[in-house]
Amino acid sequence: MAELCGVIGIGQTKYQAARKDVSMAGLVREAAQRALEDAGCSWHDIDAVVLGKAPDMFEGVMMPELFLVDALGGAYKPMLRVHTAGSVGGSTGIVAASLVQAGVHERVLCVAYEKQSESNATWALSIAMPFSVATVAGAGGYFAPLVRGYMRRSGAPEDTGIRVAVKDRQNALKNPLAHLHLDDISFEKVASSPMLWDPIRYLETCPSSDGACAMVFASERVASRQGKPVAWIHATEMRSEPTMFSGRDQVIPRATLDNAASLYKKAGITKPREEIDCAEIYVPFSWFEPMWMEGMLITERNQGWKMTYEGATALDGDFPVNMSGGVLSSNPIGASGLIRFAESALQVRGMAGAHQVDGARRALGHAYGGGSQYFSTWIVANSKP
Amino acid sequence: MREIAVVGFTQSPSLRREPDRNEVEILIPVIHELKQSLGLAGNQFDFVCSGSSDYLAGQSFAFVSGLDAVGAWPPVCESHVEMDGAWALYEAWLKLQMGYADTALVYGFGKPSMGDLPITMALQLDPYVNTPLWPDAVSLAALQARLLLDGGLVSEREMAERAVRDRKHAKSNPFAQVKGDFEVAKLLAEPHLVSPLRKHDCAPISDGASAVVLAAGDRARELCKRPAWIRGISHIVEPQDLGVRDLTRSRSTELAAAKAGVWRGPVDVAELSAPFTHQEILVERALGLGAKTTVNPSGGALAGNPMMAVGLSRIGEAARRIWDGSAGRAVAHATSGPCLQQNLVCVLEG
Numbered sequence: 001m002a003e004l005c006g007v008i009g010i011g012q013t014k015y016q017a018a019r020k021d022v023s024m025a026g027l028v029r030e031a032a033q034r035a036l037e038d039a040g041c042s043w044h045d046i047d048a049v050v051l052g053k054a055p056d057m058f059e060g061v062m063m064p065e066l067f068l069v070d071a072l073g074g075a076y077k078p079m080l081r082v083h084t085a086g087s088v089g090g091s092t093g094i095v096a097a098s099l100v101q102a103g104v105h106e107r108v109l110c111v112a113y114e115k116q117s118e119s120n121a122t123w124a125l126s127i128a129m130p131f132s133v134a135t136v137a138g139a140g141g142y143f144a145p146l147v148r149g150y151m152r153r154s155g156a157p158e159d160t161g162i163r164v165a166v167k168d169r170q171n172a173l174k175n176p177l178a179h180l181h182l183d184d185i186s187f188e189k190v191a192s193s194p195m196l197w198d199p200i201r202y203l204e205t206c207p208s209s210d211g212a213c214a215m216v217f218a219s220e221r222v223a224s225r226q227g228k229p230v231a232w233i234h235a236t237e238m239r240s241e242p243t244m245f246s247g248r249d250q251v252i253p254r255a256t257l258d259n260a261a262s263l264y265k266k267a268g269i270t271k272p273r274e275e276i277d278c279a280e281i282y283v284p285f286s287w288f289e290p291m292w293m294e295g296m297l298i299t300e301r302n303q304g305w306k307m308t309y310e311g312a313t314a315l316d317g318d319f320p321v322n323m324s325g326g327v328l329s330s331n332p333i334g335a336s337g338l339i340r341f342a343e344s345a346l347q348v349r350g351m352a353g354a355h356q357v358d359g360a361r362r363a364l365g366h367a368y369g370g371g372s373q374y375f376s377t378w379i380v381a382n383s384k385p
Numbered sequence: 386m387r388e389i390a391v392v393g394f395t396q397s398p399s400l401r402r403e404p405d406r407n408e409v410e411i412l413i414p415v416i417h418e419l420k421q422s423l424g425l426a427g428n429q430f431d432f433v434c435s436g437s438s439d440y441l442a443g444q445s446f447a448f449v450s451g452l453d454a455v456g457a458w459p460p461v462c463e464s465h466v467e468m469d470g471a472w473a474l475y476e477a478w479l480k481l482q483m484g485y486a487d488t489a490l491v492y493g494f495g496k497p498s499m500g501d502l503p504i505t506m507a508l509q510l511d512p513y514v515n516t517p518l519w520p521d522a523v524s525l526a527a528l529q530a531r532l533l534l535d536g537g538l539v540s541e542r543e544m545a546e547r548a549v550r551d552r553k554h555a556k557s558n559p560f561a562q563v564k565g566d567f568e569v570a571k572l573l574a575e576p577h578l579v580s581p582l583r584k585h586d587c588a589p590i591s592d593g594a595s596a597v598v599l600a601a602g603d604r605a606r607e608l609c610k611r612p613a614w615i616r617g618i619s620h621i622v623e624p625q626d627l628g629v630r631d632l633t634r635s636r637s638t639e640l641a642a643a644k645a646g647v648w649r650g651p652v653d654v655a656e657l658s659a660p661f662t663h664q665e666i667l668v669e670r671a672l673g674l675g676a677k678t679t680v681n682p683s684g685g686a687l688a689g690n691p692m693m694a695v696g697l698s699r700i701g702e703a704a705r706r707i708w709d710g711s712a713g714r715a716v717a718h719a720t721s722g723p724c725l726q727q728n729l730v731c732v733l734e735g
Binding site: 002024054055056057059060063064065066067074075078079080094095098103104124129130241242243253258373 | 386407433438439440442443444445446448449450452453457458459460461462463464465466467468472475476478479480482483484485505506508509510511512513515516619620621622623624625626629636637640721722723726727
């Protein structure tokens with residue numbers, strides 16, 4: 001059966017619109033170097049490297065891991081490249097962990113990145129293919145009808161999304177690595193920002209960021225010897241379903257519900273809202289916070305917006321969500337999922353700095369992608385399972 | 386370690402151009418036939434993993450539509466690598482090793498006819514230094530072949546012999562693209578395509594897909610009379626820059642072979658994914674294969690080369706030789722990147 005695995009090192013770059021001071025190689029190495037320093041190990045200690053990123057067209061390099069081998073110290077080691085749409089960051093963490101959990105390796109370096117300034121993501125997402133439905137909508141245009149569907153079903157107040165946007169940007173002010181530091185963020189500022197894809201306003205969307213995130217995963221033998229806190233992996237889970245078919249619920253898809261149920265079962269969690277101390281959830285458009293509170297079975301159907309409204313998801317609420325500022329504050333797409341996983345691990349290690357949740361012992365990391373159809377999640381804790 | 390075996394394999398014909406079918410339409414019959422061959426209706430796989438490339442399809446998230454071929458409903462536990470399906474099989478093998486799954490469906494697919502493959506492959510190189518020069522994949526392989534020829538390490542005759550052998554073997558493979566009886570002397574009289582490579586030195590460009598089923602322990606024995614047990618599987622990557630590695634040998638294949646335990650016993654059959662004749666020789670040498678090994682009974686990559694599926698197909702073809710009893714021990718190889726940059730080796734036993 002699966003071996004225990006712990007996160008012993010975490011490294012992130014500063015997230016910003018364009019990291020013109022570094023190449024892609026420089027960007028991933030910066031995050032990886034920081035993760036190694038945190039883990040107290042050297043490049044030689046790493047047995048294998050796993051790289052994740054979103055579509056290759058986002059930078060214009062086919063299978064970029066091949067040219068990044070040297071930058072990631074991967075020469076003459078095993079290297080894997082994961083790509084599962086927007087959930088890829090999470091999936092990359094899960095694959096890297098599985099190399100340890102399968103008993104194959106002792107220390108695995110996991111890196112995810114996006115350097116969006118090298119290309120144009122909305123272009124890369126909008127290529128019309130022969131014999132296929134061309135949405136030519138980018139991500140916002142695709143998700144706006146799903147948000148509208150959620151609003152209609154749940155009867156959520158129209159300003160719920162604005163409240164999420166304000167809360168996450170306030171959290172980002174406590175995270176020095178966050179891309180957006182909007183000192184004057186306010187309800188009025190978000191409410192008066194231009195409507196991009198009705199009902200999604202400009203300040204309810206994620207930015208376009210350059211950045212990389214890295215983690216070092218270790219076996220129980222190695223992790224137990226660390227002088228620093230370890231985030232122990234209690235459960236990982238993935239679910240996927242097709243993009244379109246008649247009768248598919250795209251608002252709260254079955255894949256998220258199945259994923260959540262299986263994840264909690266593996267982690268021995270029966271009351272997620274009470275037993276999980278905080279969560280980093282993939283929220284690229286503000287409304288996805290209440291939607292995933294329902295999709296992750298944290299609250300009852302159509303009640304997710306109440307958690308936002310009542311402040312439950314605030315840093316000092318009973319179920320803090322996106323303490324780091326979330327995807328709404330930093331979005332190097334392919335890395336965004338791994339950042340959720342890394343930030344959840346930082347919380348249970350007690351190393352999240354100014355956005356630390358006091359006494360966080362167990363945390364949820366979450367990523368989703370495609371047309372709300374790919375889900376990857378994990379539960380980490382400060383003690384062994 | 387858990388006992389894990391290859392218990393099912395299907396593939397589409399390798400075609401220079403699939404004019405009427407998109408990737409999903411190529412995949413659907415492959416996966417359907419695989420399920421049927423194992424008596425598995427619907428989705429009875431604990432894990433699904435695939436390998437493909439957005440750049441071959443010319444579209445972001447090209448693999449997403451692959452889920453339509455799987456029939457991923459109810460939702461499946463699934464992952465994808467932007468690598469040949471052989472590496473998707475490796476990820477699935479990990480899931481089975483962890484005990485999180487007892488069966489896995491693995492598939493790979495590619496339709497390089499949508500673009501100009503050799504030039505597309507230039508996008509795999511360092512984008513700041515090398516890609517702007519647009520060195521195509523055939524020219525890079527030709528540089529490597531020149532190094533081998535000038536060093537007296539390989540002869541043009543030996544290279545042509547690989548083409549003759551593989552095309553002859555492919556005569557019995559209904560899915561192969563390039564097959565028949567050829568003579569070395571006549572092939573060597575052909576003009577160069579990119580000196581010193583001739584057309585026969587290069588694998589064809591193929592559209593196609595393949596799929597494999599893995600199963601653990603007793604589940605494998607239920608699904609297959611003589612499962613092809615994975616006794617070792619390992620993969621290694623080298624630095625990409627051609628100036629910093631030894632192109633006259635495949636060190637990564639050697640390291641992967643050692644880790645996978647290739648030399649712990651005789652190798653009856655080897656299925657190699659080398660896309661150029663001189664690279665096939667390098668892989669044979671790296672694996673230490675001798676006269677007792679039948680190399681590429683299917684014809685290998687030189688007879689049919691559906692990129693992103695070709696490596697996975699080698700594992701499937703090697704497993705078939707175990708199932709039918711014609712081999713007791715087989716080795717499969719997959720590669721990726723310019724000039725054999727990344728290599729995977731899998732050892733199967735009956």
